[in-house]
Amino acid sequence: xxxxxxxxxQLPAWRERYKALAxxxxxxxxxxxxxxxxxxxxxxxxxxxxxxxxxxxAEGIRFRGKSIPEVLKQLPxxxxxxxxxxxxxxxxxxxxxxxxxxxxxxxxxxWAARAEVPDHVYKMIRSMPKETHPMTLLSQAVLALxxxxxxxxxxxxxxxxxxxxxxxxxxxLSLTAKLPVIAAFIYRFKYFGExxxxxYNAKLDYGANFSKMMGVADKKGYAELSRLYFIxxxxxxxxxxxxxxxxxxxxxxxxxxxxxxxxLNGLAGPLHGxxxxxxxxxxLDVYKMFKKVPSxxxxxxxxxxxxNSGKVIPGYGHAVLRVPDxxxxxxxxxxxxxxxQDDLVQLADLVFDVVPAVLKEQGKAKNPAPNVDAISGxxxxxxxxxxxxxxxxxxxxxxxxxxxxxxxxxxxxxxxIERPKSLSTKMLEDIVKASQAA
Ligand code: CMX
Numbered sequence: 001x002x003x004x005x006x007x008x009x010q011l012p013a014w015r016e017r018y019k020a021l022a023x024x025x026x027x028x029x030x031x032x033x034x035x036x037x038x039x040x041x042x043x044x045x046x047x048x049x050x051x052x053x054x055x056x057x058a059e060g061i062r063f064r065g066k067s068i069p070e071v072l073k074q075l076p077x078x079x080x081x082x083x084x085x086x087x088x089x090x091x092x093x094x095x096x097x098x099x100x101x102x103x104x105x106x107x108x109x110x111w112a113a114r115a116e117v118p119d120h121v122y123k124m125i126r127s128m129p130k131e132t133h134p135m136t137l138l139s140q141a142v143l144a145l146x147x148x149x150x151x152x153x154x155x156x157x158x159x160x161x162x163x164x165x166x167x168x169x170x171x172x173l174s175l176t177a178k179l180p181v182i183a184a185f186i187y188r189f190k191y192f193g194e195x196x197x198x199x200y201n202a203k204l205d206y207g208a209n210f211s212k213m214m215g216v217a218d219k220k221g222y223a224e225l226s227r228l229y230f231i232x233x234x235x236x237x238x239x240x241x242x243x244x245x246x247x248x249x250x251x252x253x254x255x256x257x258x259x260x261x262x263x264l265n266g267l268a269g270p271l272h273g274x275x276x277x278x279x280x281x282x283x284l285d286v287y288k289m290f291k292k293v294p295s296x297x298x299x300x301x302x303x304x305x306x307x308n309s310g311k312v313i314p315g316y317g318h319a320v321l322r323v324p325d326x327x328x329x330x331x332x333x334x335x336x337x338x339x340x341q342d343d344l345v346q347l348a349d350l351v352f353d354v355v356p357a358v359l360k361e362q363g364k365a366k367n368p369a370p371n372v373d374a375i376s377g378x379x380x381x382x383x384x385x386x387x388x389x390x391x392x393x394x395x396x397x398x399x400x401x402x403x404x405x406x407x408x409x410x411x412x413x414x415x416x417i418e419r420p421k422s423l424s425t426k427m428l429e430d431i432v433k434a435s436q437a438a
Contacts, residue, residue, distance in 0.1 A: 108205050121141050126189065251418040276372075296354055331376055
């Protein structure tokens with residue numbers, strides 16, 4: 001299998017580098033940690049290692065060193081498409097090289113071979129109460145896949161540590177292959193009452209399959225959007241809640257299914273992945289209130305009313321980024337190239353003009369610029385996917401593409417169980433007193 005061969009080729013050199021850091025340079029100081037960071041969500045503490053992606057506060061995400069525009073330009077595309085194959089992105093994240101079209105297609109074929117979802121997963125979803133949140137269904141479905149985990153089986157059969165990554169890769173391919181099928185089933189089942197299993201067509205790529213299984217009207221347009229969406233949502237370093245959860249749970253040698261189900265539960269939080277359902281809700285509230293795209297002054301007042309009522313403006317701000325998120329920019333470009341006249345796209349554009357100024361005036365948000373969620377729901381809405389609570393499920397399909405390469409490499413490099421140290425409030429106060437006395 002292409003990914004296995006390529007990782008095996010690279011592994012000895014990576015292991016040497018990693019071992020040297022752990023054994024020979026363990027005492028070198030990386031950073032200092034302040035009280036503000038300890039009580040402030042560990043913001044910016046440099047304590048995770050990943051070579052898959054890096055978020056530059058002034059530039060945004062780079063996947064294996066490549067910016068979003070570079071990724072979208074350089075990764076191979078299927079004939080007649082403008083957005084790259086998702087299989088190419090997975091290859092890039094796993095291997096660190098831009099694949100040929102043929103290599104990307106080999107990854108697509110690995111997915112097609114593993115896309116069948118066991119019956120008990122469908123049964124489990126069908127048996128849940130109708131009002132269950134789709135993220136709950138997705139997370140449960142991933143857990144339900146766990147009994148087939150090659151990693152769990154291998155571990156209990158005495159698998160050697162230096163081949164953990166091979167079983168992790170097998171599970172990662174199986175998980176990422178099944179996620180779009182499960183997501184599409186949840187969509188058709190929850191909102192349309194359909195119970196039949198979606199069928200993955202080995203002749204179509206990941207994006208086209210997802211579009212077909214979702215049953216949207218414009219299959220070609222939605223396939224392009226799906227490719228873009230999954231690529232953009234794949235990875236954002238290791239410190240965000242979903243990626244960090246995957247890393248943390250995986251560090252206990254929980255298999256990729258157990259770890260990703262946990263990650264999805266973090267993604268379901270309103271300050272993380274759930275924000276994309278709230279963003280579109282806010283835009284639609286604006287639109288309903290004015291019954292059209294409002295004037296700048298009207299929008300300015302609406303934004304202030306939101307802040308004055310104690311709410312945040314969803315889709316704006318970021319824990320790390322200090323510029324407009326390039327994932328926002330790429331999606332806005334997609335919308336403007338394809339449906340610039342759409343009222344919600346125009347409204348989202350106006351929000352981009354008005355809201356950063358409002359947030360600056362308010363003076364709280366460190367970054368008044370849009371993040372990935374400020375536009376992603378608008379694009380789904382255009383193609384007829386209008387059940388907001390489903391949007392985080394889409395994020396859940398995409399995020400697996402980034403966190404599973406991290407999982408595979410964490411096992412390949414033998415990363416240890418994570419265990420930061422805790423302090424009591426009194427201990428922190430004593431540290432403050434001692435620093436004041438000094
Ligand atoms: N609207 C109103 N206030 C905002 C704001 C926004 N969009 N963004 C930040 N602020 C406020 C914070 O609530 C905080 O206020 P308090 O001091 O009263 O608690 C203050 O500005 C400072 O926050 P920050 O350091 O700039 O931002 P954080 O790192 O604490 O939080 C985020 C980042 C994304 C949670 C925050 O900007 C937010 O709530 N944005 C809206 C929700 C959203 O879009 N989430 C999607 C995140 C995307 C992702 O997960 O990838």
